[in-house]
Amino acid sequence: MTQRFKVTLAYDGTNFAGFQAQPNQRTVQFVLEKAINKMSKKDEYITVYGSGRTDSGVHALGQVVHFDFPHPISAKGMLRGLNSMLPLDCEVVDCKIVPNDFHSRYTTHGKRYLYRVSRGEFVNPFKRLYTGHYKYPLDIEKIKEAMPDVEGTHDYSSFVASGSQAKSHVRTIYEAKVYEDKVNDEIVFEFYGNGFLYNQVRIMVATLLEIGNGKRPVHDFLRLYEVKDRSQARQTAPASGLYLKEVYYDEEDEKL
Amino acid sequence: MTQRFKVTLAYDGTNFAGFQAQPNQRTVQFVLEKAINKMSKKDEYITVYGSGRTDSGVHALGQVVHFDFPHPISAKGMLRGLNSMLPLDCEVVDCKIVPNDFHSRYTTHGKRYLYRVSRGEFVNPFKRLYTGHYKYPLDIEKIKEAMPDVEGTHDYSSFVASGSQAKSHVRTIYEAKVYEDKVNDEIVFEFYGNGFLYNQVRIMVATLLEIGNGKRPVHDFLRLYEVKDRSQARQTAPASGLYLKEVYYDEEDEKL
Numbered sequence: 001m002t003q004r005f006k007v008t009l010a011y012d013g014t015n016f017a018g019f020q021a022q023p024n025q026r027t028v029q030f031v032l033e034k035a036i037n038k039m040s041k042k043d044e045y046i047t048v049y050g051s052g053r054t055d056s057g058v059h060a061l062g063q064v065v066h067f068d069f070p071h072p073i074s075a076k077g078m079l080r081g082l083n084s085m086l087p088l089d090c091e092v093v094d095c096k097i098v099p100n101d102f103h104s105r106y107t108t109h110g111k112r113y114l115y116r117v118s119r120g121e122f123v124n125p126f127k128r129l130y131t132g133h134y135k136y137p138l139d140i141e142k143i144k145e146a147m148p149d150v151e152g153t154h155d156y157s158s159f160v161a162s163g164s165q166a167k168s169h170v171r172t173i174y175e176a177k178v179y180e181d182k183v184n185d186e187i188v189f190e191f192y193g194n195g196f197l198y199n200q201v202r203i204m205v206a207t208l209l210e211i212g213n214g215k216r217p218v219h220d221f222l223r224l225y226e227v228k229d230r231s232q233a234r235q236t237a238p239a240s241g242l243y244l245k246e247v248y249y250d251e252e253d254e255k256l
Numbered sequence: 257m258t259q260r261f262k263v264t265l266a267y268d269g270t271n272f273a274g275f276q277a278q279p280n281q282r283t284v285q286f287v288l289e290k291a292i293n294k295m296s297k298k299d300e301y302i303t304v305y306g307s308g309r310t311d312s313g314v315h316a317l318g319q320v321v322h323f324d325f326p327h328p329i330s331a332k333g334m335l336r337g338l339n340s341m342l343p344l345d346c347e348v349v350d351c352k353i354v355p356n357d358f359h360s361r362y363t364t365h366g367k368r369y370l371y372r373v374s375r376g377e378f379v380n381p382f383k384r385l386y387t388g389h390y391k392y393p394l395d396i397e398k399i400k401e402a403m404p405d406v407e408g409t410h411d412y413s414s415f416v417a418s419g420s421q422a423k424s425h426v427r428t429i430y431e432a433k434v435y436e437d438k439v440n441d442e443i444v445f446e447f448y449g450n451g452f453l454y455n456q457v458r459i460m461v462a463t464l465l466e467i468g469n470g471k472r473p474v475h476d477f478l479r480l481y482e483v484k485d486r487s488q489a490r491q492t493a494p495a496s497g498l499y500l501k502e503v504y505y506d507e508e509d510e511k512l
Contacts (some may be wrong), residue, residue, distance in 0.1 A: 089381045091380065092378075093481075123347065125268040126315075126386070183439075
C-alpha cells in the first residue's frame with residue numbers, strides 16, 4: 001500500500017550545494033532521500049521530487065516535495081521519523097498524505113520568494129549568511145514606485161541567467177512588494193508569481209537596488225522588458241538573501 | 257608613537273575554535289592579530305588582549321580587546337582598516353584610542369551575557385547555531401521565581417566546569433533576568449556580574465530550565481550554593497545559545 005507524501009521543508013541553504021541531487025555533493029534532495037530510504041529499508045530506491053531547484057546558499061521556509069512510500073505510516077509518523085533522521089539544517093515543517101496524481105512540480109500554480117537585504121557600512125556577522133548586504137544609499141520610495149512595473153505578464157529575458165533551459169521567458173508576477181523591517185534594519189522584497197526563471201529574483205533585486213540608489217531610472221524595468229538583453233541588467237544579488245517562502249497548490253488537488 | 261586601541265567586536269562563534277589563540281586553530285584572536293599585523297607591517301608582533309575567553313561556538317555582540325599599534329592612525333581609520341581585512345564572521349563594531357594603562361581584562365568591572373533558548377518539538381534550521389533548544393514543557397513563572405536566587409554574592413562551585421583554573425569560585429551577579437521574546441518564540445536569559453567562571457552561565461541556564469520543567473524545586477540554587485558540588489548541576493546548555501553581550505569599564509579609565 002504505497003502512499004504519496006507531500007512534505008514541506010525549511011532549510012538553511014548555507015551548507016547545501018543547492019536542492020537537486022548531484023554526484024558527490026551534499027544537496028537537500030540527497031539528505032532527504034537518504035533519510036526516506038533508511039526509513040523504508042526496501043531494495044527499491046525512493047526518489048524525491050521537488051517543486052523546483054534552489055541554488056547553493058539559497059534558503060527555504062516552505063519548499064515542497066513529494067515521494068511515494070511503500071509502508072503504512074501516518075503523516076505525523078513520517079514527519080517525526082524524518083526529523084529524527086535529517087541533519088539539523090533541514091527540517092520537515094509539514095507533512096500530508098495526498099492523492100497519487102499530486103505532483104510537487106506539475107500541479108503547483110505559484111511560488112513566493114522573499115529576499116532580505118541588510119544595510120550599514122559593514123556586514124553584520126550574524127546576517128552574512130542570511131541576507132544580501134547593500135552598503136550604498138537607498139531611497140526606498142523610488143523602489144516602491146518601481147514595484148508595480150515588476151508585476152504582470154512580461155518577457156523576463158533581461159532577467160534570466162545564462163544557464164537557463166526554459167523555452168519561454170514569459171512569466172506572470174501576481175504580487176511584488178517591498179517593505180522595511182525596522183526591527184532588523186533590513187529591506188525585504190516579496191515576489192509571488194506563477195513561476196520564476198533561473199536567477200530571476202536575484203537579478204530583479206539587484207536591479208531594484210540600483211533603482212533605489214539612483215543608478216537607474218525608476219521605470220527602467222519597462223525598458224528592460226523591451227530590450228530582452230541580460231547584459232543590460234548585469235548584477236545578481238547574492239544567494240544568501242533569497243528564501244523560497246511558499247509553493248502554492250489547489251486545495252482540491254491535495255484532497256484524498 | 258604607539259597608541260593603545262580598545263576594540264569592540266561582534267562575532268559569530270560557529271566557525272571559531274573560541275576566542276583565544278591555539279596552535280593550528282582558527283580563533284578570533286588569530287584572525288584579529290593577523291589583520292592587525294598586516295596593517296602594521298612591522299617586525300615586532302602585535303598581540304591582542306581580550307577581556308576573557310569565549311568557548312568554541314559561543315558568540316559575541318560586544319567582546320572587548322586592546323592592543324598597541326605603532327603607527328599614527330585614527331580610531332575610525334583603524335575600524336575601517338580592520339573591517340576591510342577581517343573575515344565576515346568577525347566585525348569591529350566600535351574602536352577607541354585609550355590611555356596606556358587601559359587593560360581589557362584587568363580594568364573591566366563587569367560583563368553581561370545573554371542566552372537564547374528556542375522552543376518547539378524540532379530545531380528550526382535557522383536557529384540551530386544561534387540558540388540552545390529546549391523541547392520539553394517550561395513554566396516560565398517558575399524560572400522567574402528562581403531568578404532572584406541567582407543574584408548576589410555566592411560561591412558558584414556547583415556551577416563551574418572541571419577545566420576551571422580559578423582560585424576562588426565566589427562571584428557577584430548584579431542582575432539576572434529572564435523574558436519571553438514572543439516574536440521569535442524564544443526565552444532569553446541575561447546575566448550581569450563582576451565575572452563568570454568557566455561554563456558558569458551555561459550550567460546555570462541548564463539548571464534554570466530544569467526548574468522551569470519541574471525536574472528541580474524552584475529554590476534549588478540555594479541548596480546548590482551550599483553543597484558546592486558540580487555533579488549536582490549536571491547539565492550544560494549548548495554553546496550556540498550564549499552571547500557575550502557587553503564588557504563594562506569605568507568611563508574615567510578610557511579618557512585620554
